[in-house]
Amino acid sequence: MRITQGIIHRNFLTNLNTITNKINKKFEQISSGKRIVRPSDDPVSGSKIMKFKDQRARSDQYKRNIDVAIGWLKMTESAFNSMEDVIKRLEEIAI
Incomplete structure (x- = not known):
């Protein structure tokens, strides 16, 4: 040839x-x-990284949800305390 x-x-x-x-x-x-820039650089490790990123995103969302729930609970507690004060004042006036 x-x-x-x-x-x-x-x-x-x-x-x-x-x-x-x-x-x-x-x-x-x-x-x-970074050793892995794209998932195609190392498919197995890329898959694990994507899974961990997804889990982290979910955990971050759970934390944000908890923070919102705590805010609502504090606001509700404050409202109940205000209602309690109003009821005590009404009892004082009624007596």
């Missing part, structure tokens, strides 16, 4: 493109400070 200049040129460009892509991937990892 004869190796032509075209084949050599095509192989060179293919290898150059592959190396350039690898270098770009490393630069992206370095600049982001």
Whole structure:
């Protein structure tokens, strides 16, 4: 089989493109400070990371829900205390 200049040129460009892509991937990892930039970089670890991010988002939402509930409970307690004061005052007036 004869190796032509075209084949050599095509192989060179293919290898150059592959190396350039690898270098770009490393630069992206370095600049982001993360080993996994996209889930396709490591599908198993990417899946775990996405699962942990989902769990963290759910936990954050639960915390926000708890904070809202605490706010409502404090407001309700304040309203009951005010009603208690009004009832005591009404009892004083009635007696």
